[in-house]
Amino acid sequence: MNQTKKVLLVFLPSESGVDGARSLYDEPETGSIRQRFNHSVRTLIKQSQFAIPPLALMILGSIEVPGVEQQLCDMRFEEFPYRNDWDLVGISVQTGMARKAFELADKLRRQGIPVALGGAHVSLFPDSCRSHADLLVHGEADDMWKTVLEDLRAGSLKTDYRADGFPDLSLPRPVSKHMLQRNRYFTTNLIQTGRGCPYNCDFCNVHVLNGRSLRRRAISDIVAEVGRFLQDDRRIFFFVDDSVNADPSYAEELFRRLIPYRISWFGQATTTLGQQPRLLEAFAKSGCRALLVGIESVEPASRNAHRKNQNKAAELAAAIRNIRNAGISLYGSFIYGLDGDTLDTPAAILDFVSQTKLDVPGINILRPTPGTGVFDRLREEGRLLFDPDDPTAFRYTFGQEMLYRPKRIPLDAFVESYSTLTRQLFSPAQSIRRGIGAPSAKTAVLFFNLFYTHLYGLSRNDLKKQIASRFG
Ligand code: SF4
Numbered sequence: 001m002n003q004t005k006k007v008l009l010v011f012l013p014s015e016s017g018v019d020g021a022r023s024l025y026d027e028p029e030t031g032s033i034r035q036r037f038n039h040s041v042r043t044l045i046k047q048s049q050f051a052i053p054p055l056a057l058m059i060l061g062s063i064e065v066p067g068v069e070q071q072l073c074d075m076r077f078e079e080f081p082y083r084n085d086w087d088l089v090g091i092s093v094q095t096g097m098a099r100k101a102f103e104l105a106d107k108l109r110r111q112g113i114p115v116a117l118g119g120a121h122v123s124l125f126p127d128s129c130r131s132h133a134d135l136l137v138h139g140e141a142d143d144m145w146k147t148v149l150e151d152l153r154a155g156s157l158k159t160d161y162r163a164d165g166f167p168d169l170s171l172p173r174p175v176s177k178h179m180l181q182r183n184r185y186f187t188t189n190l191i192q193t194g195r196g197c198p199y200n201c202d203f204c205n206v207h208v209l210n211g212r213s214l215r216r217r218a219i220s221d222i223v224a225e226v227g228r229f230l231q232d233d234r235r236i237f238f239f240v241d242d243s244v245n246a247d248p249s250y251a252e253e254l255f256r257r258l259i260p261y262r263i264s265w266f267g268q269a270t271t272t273l274g275q276q277p278r279l280l281e282a283f284a285k286s287g288c289r290a291l292l293v294g295i296e297s298v299e300p301a302s303r304n305a306h307r308k309n310q311n312k313a314a315e316l317a318a319a320i321r322n323i324r325n326a327g328i329s330l331y332g333s334f335i336y337g338l339d340g341d342t343l344d345t346p347a348a349i350l351d352f353v354s355q356t357k358l359d360v361p362g363i364n365i366l367r368p369t370p371g372t373g374v375f376d377r378l379r380e381e382g383r384l385l386f387d388p389d390d391p392t393a394f395r396y397t398f399g400q401e402m403l404y405r406p407k408r409i410p411l412d413a414f415v416e417s418y419s420t421l422t423r424q425l426f427s428p429a430q431s432i433r434r435g436i437g438a439p440s441a442k443t444a445v446l447f448f449n450l451f452y453t454h455l456y457g458l459s460r461n462d463l464k465k466q467i468a469s470r471f472g
Pocket residue numbers: 197198199200201204205206207242243294
């Protein structure tokens with residue numbers, strides 16, 4: 001009789017940032033009060049609001065093939081379960097964490113456990129992954145993973161699985177949560193309504209990985225999923241799409257149909273929502289409590305330089321006010337260090353934040369992610385600070401490492417101005433003020449701001465150390 005094949009899907013934590021707010025410069029464990037405090041804050045950040053399950057692996061784990069059993073290992077919370085009865089271990093590889101993924105894959109393969117690698121890094125840089133895996137899954141794996149599992153059962157695994165196009169998301173693909181340990185996460189109610197983005201921002205790889213046309217799931221499938229998810233977890237829903245309002249008429253129909261479910265939800269949207277009153281009303285009535293909006297830059301020169309033109313800077317402030325007036329809190333995400341930015345930009349950001357009363361003003365340093373247009377351009381211009389031929393050198397952190405030289409600002413002056421800006425924006429007093437003033441989700445706004453006060457402190461310290469050690 002054939003034995004059930006055991007498959008483990010693995011999600012890795014990033015080196016720092018929200019998965020584990022720690023310094024990049026490891027200090028020996030002394031058990032000091034400061035270390036114990038930092039450890040407690042790290043655990044709190046992870047558990048109380050940031051940790052959400054890895055949706056891509058939930059989707060793969062929902063694929064059922066008779067004779068194959070799948071489990072999830074979320075290494076943000078648990079050690080890898082070293083046993084020798086795994087028939088296949090699938091690791092999701094993001095460029096920022098690729099080195100860790102390769103280390104684990106190599107170790108498993110030395111023990112004779114077959115490894116499948118997939119995820120964004122494999123799709124963009126398959127050659128750098130090949131020597132670490134028995135098989136590679138290129139691109140969106142929704143359809144291919146079923147073939148992998150069938151081949152595993154039949155004993156006929158191949159070295160590469162590659163689809164001709166993107167999966168058809170309009171087909172029903174119910175997502176199951178059976179692999180998750182509910183209490184680890186802020187919520188398990190993650191919903192994706194579609195993939196792809198018609199825009200072309202050069203610092204982003206969504207359009208490279210998921211295509212330029214929007215592929216949407218059937219509204220009835222999503223409504224059914226919300227109803228099903230509610231049965232075992234009544235916490236907040238998170239719509240994970242990069243722009244949940246990318247197709248306004250689709251979004252309006254979806255959220256109107258969700259009104260009777262009386263859920264609360266967070267999501268990500270473009271600020272054009274503030275100019276779409278009917279859609280905004282549907283968002284508010286369906287329980288939208290907070291949205292992340294990508295403002296990126298208030299400098300017209302930077303918006304043009306990076307092709308972020310879909311919502312004009314002049315309209316942003318009014319749109320933000322409209323959204324907040326509808327009772328939705330806003331996390332506004334800025335990028336500092338874009339090509340049009342100067343040392344005057346922080347003052348413009350501060351001004352904008354105070355005018356619009358953004359509830360969480362997230363300041364990101366430009367990240368030239370390998371595989372994006374901006375990475376290629378900075379490489380040509382000789383502005384990258386790590387070896388451009390080694391994409392794994394560009395690790396993900398919470399703004400703790402400069403990866404490039406800004407165009408118009410010397411590196412040390414940039415770090416100093418970023419440090420001043422984040423210090424001015426984040427403090428316990430600012431956090432309390434923003435929490436009280438938020439139109440909704442006041443506790444979440446308060447905690448986000450408090451955690452960011454801690455995380456930006458970490459970021460400033462590590463940047464200072466990097467500049468001192470590499471360029472001092
Ligand atoms: S930043 Fe947002 S709008 Fe721009 S390409 Fe990426 S997903 Fe699309």
